[in-house]
Amino acid sequence: MSEDMRRSVREAENAVFPDGILTEDGIIRRVGSFDALRKEAPEAEVFDYGNGTILPGFIDGHSHLSAVAYSMILFNAKPSPSGNCDTPEQLIEEAKKFLRTITLEPGQWFLGLGYDNAVFPGERHLTRQELDQISTEIPIAITHVSGHLCAVNTKAMELYGYDKPGCDVPAGGEVDASGLLKEEAFLSPAKASVVKGPSPAQLMKALEQASDYYASFGITTMQDGKVRKGELELLKAAGRAGAIRGDVVIYLAPETAEEYLPKQNPAENLYESHCRLGGAKIFLDGSPQGKTAWLSMPYHIVPEGQPEDYCGMPVQEEQDVREFFEKCIRNRWQVNVHANGDAAIEQMLRCYEYALMDTKKGSGGNENLRPVVIHCQTVRREQLTRMAKLGMTASFFLDHVYYWGDYHYSSVLGAERASVISPLRWAEEEKIPFTLHQDSPVVEPNILFSIHNAVNRRTKEGRVLGENQRISVLEALEAVTVHGAYQIFEEGSKGAIEPDRRADFVVLEKNPLETLPEEIKDIRITATVKDGRIIYER
Structure with missing residues (x-):
């Protein structure tokens, strides 16, 4: 920038x-x-908004619009206050109630989102025997709040092909006999294709609801990360039907990028019916709260059954990552890289540096493509310095401080490492144009709450986690406006209220710059305006 x-x-x-x-x-x-x-x-x-404060429309740093749409029609397995599932027993009872209210087509799976073992007694995960209490005939899959683990019942284990010893598990995945699947064991294209979910008509309506949901938080530009062919076609259809009223920037799964992503500078990809292809998305590790993020030092308390030096795990082979980055650079694709652990971030830096050197030996494709480190939870200071030199940007899942900060402090990372998760002050000092995101549907896309957390860094239990990593209100507003526009190559048309930019605004009842830091979360959205049209009004 x-x-x-x-x-x-x-x-x-x-x-x-x-x-x-x-x-x-x-x-x-x-x-x-x-x-x-x-x-x-x-x-x-x-349009007279009285004493309200008008800001540029908020720009989503990273989320999953399609998954948010799914979450609106699937079982809500989240704990309070977002749901009612604070124990495995409560989850089973709530799931039984939900099953009685819906009609599943033959072969359709019962799907749920958002269970959180961090709040369960003993921090244990759901078992297939417990999920069998809901049904033994219907395949059941309940995704962990991180999106990197999935608890399934016995019927689902059979359909996935995991019901016998020595079964074939995709590289980068793990299967526990209890019914817990990790990473590529359920996320790989081959395994994802086994699942029969809601109908296209249901999803089309849900996409419209999801678009409106984002608008209610002041977001005028959304994201959808790691989109596959079916989801892409659905998004395009929803856009043409007028169901998506904000803009959505789409990052494609590697296999989908090969087929659909044009070989040109990301800034040249234009919107069609509010949809634009932004680049490609790749995963390098899992999640810290799921204890699958790839760290350079062991977890503070390692998961049961793991060795004392357990550091999580990579999900990609080194050579595959290098080759994919080379392809992105040669094709001039921007890449979004999911990397939570500092070992995964190190792999990204190492492989991208190698890919840059290798492509310089060949022909072209070496302009600044602004690769994005998504989540960037445990990045080290020296890694931020290298990121800045490489022209990388970072999108921080800062809300971890509030939602899982106490868990990171006591179990995942320990006090010292937990105090520097999502180190925004370091990123600011390194002049990295970072953004904030909520990884929705992991948590709701509440931009103002993320700003609140960036300024206060206070956990659910009230602990200040990393006071020296706090940033100012203005710096946090930069992250969700001007930096957000820069990250997606739209700094010339979004992110500021200036002539010749899009008429994208969010109207707040109070000015965040004149509000007490601890009260920012309570500011209400009055209206959201996209291209001069009101798409949300309280």
Whole structure:
């Protein structure tokens, strides 16, 4: 990001804010005095937001729009306050109730999202025997809140082909006899194709609801990460039908990128019916709360059955990662890389550096493609320095501090390492244009709550986790506006309220810069405007 862009945002702290914005055909034409703009365009329609604060529309740093749509029609297995499943017993009872309210087609699976073993007694996972209490005839799969683990019943184990000793498990995955599947054991294309979920008609309606849901949090540009062919076609159809009212930037799974992603600079990929292909997405490890993230040092408390030096695991072979990065660089694809653990981040740095050197020996394709480290939970300071030199950006899942900070402190990482998860202050000092995200549907896409957490860094139990990694309110607002636009190559059209940019706004009842830090989470969204049209109003 240029210093001019950074300086222009910081000048906002001392600026006298204009009270009028003139838009035409979805574009900002003038910004200034309302009275002067009214004289210039006397026939213009007027929207008066009173004493509200108008900011650029929030830009999602990373999430899964399709999965959010799924979550709206699947069983909610989350604990309170997002659900009612604080124990395995409660989850089983809630699932039985849900099963009685729905009609599944022949062969359709009972699917649930969001169980969290961190709140269960003894931090244990669900077992297939427990899920068999819901049904032994219907295949059941309940995904962990991280999205990297999945508990299944006996029927699902059979359909996956995991019901016999010595079964074939995809590379990068693990299967426990209890019915717990890890990573590629259920995420690989071959295994994902086994699952029969909701119908396209159900999903189309759910995508419309999901789009509206994002808008209710002030988000005008969403993301959908690691999209496969079926989801891509559904997103395009939803866009053409007018079901998606905000913009969505789509990152494709590697096998889908080969077929659909054009070989051109990401900035040249244009929107069609609010959908745009942003690049490709790859996973290098799992999740810290699921204890599958790949760390350089052992987990504070290793999972049961693992050796004392257990550090999680990679999910990709080194050579495969190098070759994929080379392909991205040669094809001029931006790549989003899921990397939570510092060992996974090290693998990304190592392989991307190698790929850059290798492509320089050949022909072209070496311009700055802004590769994004997604989640970046346990990144080390020296790794941030290397990321900056490589032109990488980071998107931090900062809400971990609130939702799982106490668990990281006591079980996952221990006090010292937990205090520097999502080190925003270090990233700011290294001048990395980072963004914030919620990885929805892992948690709701509440941008203001992420800003609150970045400023306060307080856990559920009230512990301040890494006071020296706090950032200012303005820096957090940068992350979800101007930095968000830069990350997706749209800094010329989004991220600021200036002439010739999209008329994308969020209207807040209070100014976050004038609100007590501990009260930012309570600010309400008044309206969300996309291309000059209201897409949400309280």
